[in-house]
Amino acid sequence: MKMTGFRTRTVFADRKLAVIVVASGELRAGRTQQTCGLLGSVKPIAVVVRGVDGSHAVDMDAKALDIDQLTAQVPELRSALY
Numbered sequence: 431m432k433m434t435g436f437r438t439r440t441v442f443a444d445r446k447l448a449v450i451v452v453a454s455g456e457l458r459a460g461r462t463q464q465t466c467g468l469l470g471s472v473k474p475i476a477v478v479v480r481g482v483d484g485s486h487a488v489d490m491d492a493k494a495l496d497i498d499q500l501t502a503q504v505p506e507l508r509s510a511l512y
């Protein structure tokens with residue numbers, strides 16, 4: 431069994447600026463005849479900066495991302511931006 435999801439975390443925020451990390455989380459469960467196992471991992475996928483002039487997102491290679499597409503993939507991000 432494999433479950434994947436996205437999470438956001440605001441790492442800094444004040445009245446003018448917020449820095450938000452978007453991460454992909456994955457859980458895998460497995461079973462053999464003698465054991466059961468659970469493995470989890472978290473991988474950062476984007477950094478979003480919300481400022482007075484709008485919001486901007488970059489991936490982990492510092493390439494610009496479309497903020498609307500990212501928000502569509504990660505609905506939790508919408509509440510952190512607005």
